[in-house]
Amino acid sequence: MQLDNLNPEHMCSGHVGCPGCGAAIAMRFVLKALGDKTMMVIPACCWSIIAGSYPQSALKIPVLHTAFETGGAAASGVRAAQDIKGDTETTVVTWAGDGGTFDIGFQALSGAVERNENFIYFCYDNEAYMNTGVQRSSSTPYGAWTTTTPGQHWKKLRKKNIVEVLVAHRIPYAATASIAFPEDLMAKVEKAKSMTGSRFIHIFSSCPTGWGMPSEMSIKIARMAVQTTIFPLYEVEDGLRYTINYTPKGYLVNEYFRLQGRFKHLTEEDLDSIQEMVDEDWNLLLRKAGISLETS
Amino acid sequence: MRQVLEGSHAVSEAVRLARAQVISAYPITPQTHIVEQLSEYCANGTLDARFLRVESEHSALAALIGAASSGVRTFTATSSQGLALMHELLHWASGARLPIVMAEVNRAMAPGWNIWADQTDSLAQRDTGWIQLYCENGQEVLDTTIQAFRLAEWVNLPVMVNLDAFFLSHTYEPVDVPDQKSVDRFLPPYKPRFQLDLANPCAFNQLAPPNIYMEMRHNIQMAMDEALTFLEQMEEEFESILGRRHGAVEAIQCDDAEIILITSGTVTSTSRQVVAELREKGEKVGLLKIKLFRPFPVNMLRERTASASKVAVIDRNFSFGASGIFAQEVKAALCNFPGHPPVYSYIAGLGGRDITMEVIENIYWLTKKSTAPENESSWVGLREVDHAVGQS
Ligand SMILES: Cc1ncc(C[n+]2csc(CCOP(=O)(O)OP(=O)(O)O)c2C)c(N)n1
Ligand code: SF4
Numbered sequence: 001m002q003l004d005n006l007n008p009e010h011m012c013s014g015h016v017g018c019p020g021c022g023a024a025i026a027m028r029f030v031l032k033a034l035g036d037k038t039m040m041v042i043p044a045c046c047w048s049i050i051a052g053s054y055p056q057s058a059l060k061i062p063v064l065h066t067a068f069e070t071g072g073a074a075a076s077g078v079r080a081a082q083d084i085k086g087d088t089e090t091t092v093v094t095w096a097g098d099g100g101t102f103d104i105g106f107q108a109l110s111g112a113v114e115r116n117e118n119f120i121y122f123c124y125d126n127e128a129y130m131n132t133g134v135q136r137s138s139s140t141p142y143g144a145w146t147t148t149t150p151g152q153h154w155k156k157l158r159k160k161n162i163v164e165v166l167v168a169h170r171i172p173y174a175a176t177a178s179i180a181f182p183e184d185l186m187a188k189v190e191k192a193k194s195m196t197g198s199r200f201i202h203i204f205s206s207c208p209t210g211w212g213m214p215s216e217m218s219i220k221i222a223r224m225a226v227q228t229t230i231f232p233l234y235e236v237e238d239g240l241r242y243t244i245n246y247t248p249k250g251y252l253v254n255e256y257f258r259l260q261g262r263f264k265h266l267t268e269e270d271l272d273s274i275q276e277m278v279d280e281d282w283n284l285l286l287r288k289a290g291i292s293l294e295t296s
Numbered sequence: 297m298r299q300v301l302e303g304s305h306a307v308s309e310a311v312r313l314a315r316a317q318v319i320s321a322y323p324i325t326p327q328t329h330i331v332e333q334l335s336e337y338c339a340n341g342t343l344d345a346r347f348l349r350v351e352s353e354h355s356a357l358a359a360l361i362g363a364a365s366s367g368v369r370t371f372t373a374t375s376s377q378g379l380a381l382m383h384e385l386l387h388w389a390s391g392a393r394l395p396i397v398m399a400e401v402n403r404a405m406a407p408g409w410n411i412w413a414d415q416t417d418s419l420a421q422r423d424t425g426w427i428q429l430y431c432e433n434g435q436e437v438l439d440t441t442i443q444a445f446r447l448a449e450w451v452n453l454p455v456m457v458n459l460d461a462f463f464l465s466h467t468y469e470p471v472d473v474p475d476q477k478s479v480d481r482f483l484p485p486y487k488p489r490f491q492l493d494l495a496n497p498c499a500f501n502q503l504a505p506p507n508i509y510m511e512m513r514h515n516i517q518m519a520m521d522e523a524l525t526f527l528e529q530m531e532e533e534f535e536s537i538l539g540r541r542h543g544a545v546e547a548i549q550c551d552d553a554e555i556i557l558i559t560s561g562t563v564t565s566t567s568r569q570v571v572a573e574l575r576e577k578g579e580k581v582g583l584l585k586i587k588l589f590r591p592f593p594v595n596m597l598r599e600r601t602a603s604a605s606k607v608a609v610i611d612r613n614f615s616f617g618a619s620g621i622f623a624q625e626v627k628a629a630l631c632n633f634p635g636h637p638p639v640y641s642y643i644a645g646l647g648g649r650d651i652t653m654e655v656i657e658n659i660y661w662l663t664k665k666s667t668a669p670e671n672e673s674s675w676v677g678l679r680e681v682d683h684a685v686g687q688s
């Protein structure tokens with residue numbers, strides 16, 4: 001792809017992610033956009049493994065691996081130290097999974113952005129605790145099988161809308177992005193990098209291993225999530241100004257669900273009610289963006 | 297300059313003089329006066345540091361882990377529930393070899409809610425890889441806090457400076473506050489051995505498989521051993537510049553003592569008085585104050601108690617199902633030493649109950665009368681209450 005040539009790589013081959021890992025693809029694009037003047041905090045998640053074990057690292061930037069729930073706080077400390085040393089050129093970022101962001105690290109994240117700490121928080125979202133073997137998180141979508149929502153006990157609760165929670169903190173920048181839309185993703189990273197204060201980027205990152213699909217489906221599934229408005233691409237500035245970055249063309253959710261093993265138990269009726277939920281969420285987003293339903 | 301200082305402010309003054317660069321803390325009684333003062337110093341420019349007002353103790357320590365990994369001097373303070381909340385990160389800080397300094401105000405663990413003196417909070421963290429020091433008075437708190445930075449940075453381990461709730465944290469005493477120049481001589485700016493660095497990008501705290509984890513742990517123990525040696529040298533330097541020295545342990549009239557009382561923290565001051573009075577009555581009693589708990593000064597303990605016929609440990613803490621925690625350590629230190637004195641363990645003053653001179657004297661007489669320790673621990677001054685549990 002053309003993008004490969006545009007920015008230097010800051011991630012090496014030899015990482016230990018599964019084939020087709022969306023989280024690895026997400027990291028690669030994000031680092032291309034961030035550049036090498038970046039320090040990264042990684043709380044426990046798949047990326048604690050993907051980055052490689054002592055004494056090797058797949059990342060060509062300084063990385064601080066930290067405890068699971070400390071993404072927001074540890075990055076605050078790294079930033080404070082750079083500030084007191086007079087370093088203004090380093091971008092401090094956190095790179096956490098959905099579990100480390102939506103659940104166990106939520107308090108530290110909320111605390112950090114309430115203080116408007118000057119950092120970018122990236123959440124790569126694979127919609128479950130993958131590191132520990134596909135357990136449900138509050139990011140796991142309605143309808144999904146996980147090892148803790150097995151059989152007929154598939155998850156019958158909605159996914160937490162983390163971006164809206166961050167928006168409610170009125171932070172300078174909150175955005176969604178997808179590994180299937182790298183130009184949009186990298187543009188958002190560059191935009192976030194040019195701002196100060198707390199910035200949050202939520203990246204949809206397919207997980208072939210946890211979602212029960214072939215590795216070559218990663219990008220296709222991520223693209224379909226956007227096209228169906230299951231995972232809309234948008235950004236919010238100062239908690240107020242919404243911009244929707246991709247206008248879908250009326251794809252229905254069925255095929256997205258049918259392609260993934262984690263949803264194979266769902267009936268047509270289940271999918272109908274999921275379609276209703278997705279439409280409802282999309283319409284809500286349109287209203288927030290000030291787009292009236294008739295014109296959309 | 298001699299000033300009348302609250303124990304908490306002895307900590308704050310020390311941290312100011314140590315020129316801490318990033319401070320992060322969350323309020324809990326009785327630690328608040330320490331951090332309020334530091335917050336003020338950061339706000340009015342007396343101290344050129346960033347003060348992170350985080351949303352929990354867990355985040356306070358996590359933030360310092362980030363800051364210390366970036367090569368700056370860091371400080372936090374907490375107590376009791378706050379320390380317990382930090383537990384996971386206490387291990388992280390030592391495992392990551394970060395010289396973080398913490399003031400820990402010893403307060404009882406709930407329930408029931410109790411904000412008063414009790415050492416079980418910090419002693420329950422004994423296996424987390426932190427150097428632990430227990431202070432007796434305001435002067436020792438100030439000196440030890442300054443020294444803590446030097447020690448931590450020398451061995452790359454975090455240091456916890458402990459002081460009893462209220463008896464020390466909220467008591468005003470005359471304290472000599474050294475001038476900045478002298479402290480700068482003793483404690484030069486922090487030169488980190490490693491830090492997050494764009495010019496030399498490294499991954500810290502990454503996956504460590506069985507083929508290397510054990511060596512990393514052993515390195516921590518080597519640093520603990522080094523701390524024991526360095527403490528001595530450091531105290532000499534401190535003494536030559538500031539004229540004071542406290543010691544990892546302090547032996548008071550132990551040389552010819554038949555019974556040695558072993559204490560830590562503020563109960564030591566009261567015990568000094570008791571020992572003086574008993575000596576006047578002709579009793580051959582000594583006092584051994586243990587200041588350094590981790591690393592535990594095993595050899596010093598063996599030497600100082602060698603000639604005694606009994607030792608009596610007073611613990612303001614307890615390990616359920618076992619005994620007083622200092623007593624356990626003393627027993628462990630002496631057990632391989634042939635002919636060591638029997639160790640009596642007494643529990644007193646939990647949850648801030650006064651350990652009066654009478655209590656300590658009583659402990660002495662109980663020990664003297666006894667021919668051998670009867671219990672793992674004896675609880676002194678227990679009131680008559682209904683103890684029935686699990687009986688119908
Ligand atoms: C306090 C604590 N609890 C549990 C764990 C075990 N653990 C490590 S990673 C993880 C799940 C991570 O999930 P997520 O943040 O979604 O990242 P992913 O693995 O999916 O990439 C869990 C439960 C831990 N390391 N620390
Ligand atoms: S389990 Fe999923 S997220 Fe984790 S490395 Fe494998 S593909 Fe990537």
Ligand SMILES: [Mg+2]
Nearest residue numbers: 097098128129
């Ligand atoms: Mg996940």
